[in-house]
Amino acid sequence: MLKTTMLFVATFFLVSACSDSVSPNKPVKNPVSTAKSSKATDSISKNDSNSQGDISKDDVKSSDALADTTEKELTQPVEVFKDAKPVQIVEPKTDVVQTDVPPVVKDAPPVLGDPPPPEVTVPVVTHPLDGRLMAISAVHSGKLLTINGYGVDLDGGNAEQWSPGTYSPGLNTWRFYATGNSNEYYLQLQYYGEMGRFLTVDQGSAFDGANIVQWWGVAGLHQTFIFDDMGGGRYQIRAKHSGKCLDVSLAGGGMNDGDNVQQWTCWGGNNQLWTLTEVWRIM
16 A cells, blocks of 8 residues: 555656656756756855845944934034134114105105296396487586587587577487386487487596587497486486496586586586486477
8 A cells, every 4th residue: 555655656746747847838947057056046045144134233233323423413512614704794774865865854845746946036127218208407407408509410519508498499308219228228319300419428438527419320338328216306317338427517606508518426416416307299
């Protein structure tokens, strides 16, 4: 019975071996290479087991060292770099004045839109006598500023004072023409109307005593006269080129017909003050 059993087992293993060697799906193994491979596998397994044991020991040692280092770093103060520069904290300046923001003025009225332009004072030019016919009388004597009748047709005809009615009204009536400045006028004798000559300081002299005459045309400042209102209807008449006043000479007392009219430094006497009487028509 024992023999029969052993024979059966041997036959089974033999059939199995033959089937493995004949199977088309399995490669035929070289017994030599198989032996070598088995030896190499055993060697690698031993090395792996040894290495695993060594790594586990090293890992334990490394974790212990890491824990000691971390504990030391946490307990020791942080070391400052020698070359490190301290950080400066810059605070914003509060005293800087912004140039584009206007300063706040206390009690200033609110500004609505553009500010109004500054007020410009324009001098008022007045010519109350422009174009008017006037008789001019000396305050001290009441006589009229007159061109002597003998020189009425001539340049240089002399200016004198004469009583009203002595000569034709054309010889003592004057038309006023404004020059452009306030209270400055040319005076034209009306004996020949618009062809009359103009009151003039002879030769444009600036000296005291220069004679007052008539002359053709308007040639300059020595024919321009400024009428200063002295109040009470009285005027001071000044030649613009010299600033001197029309003056009735007091050499003969200043009260007579024919007393000369000249220019003289203004001093405020009645022989330098004149009144104006408007003439509506020349007889």
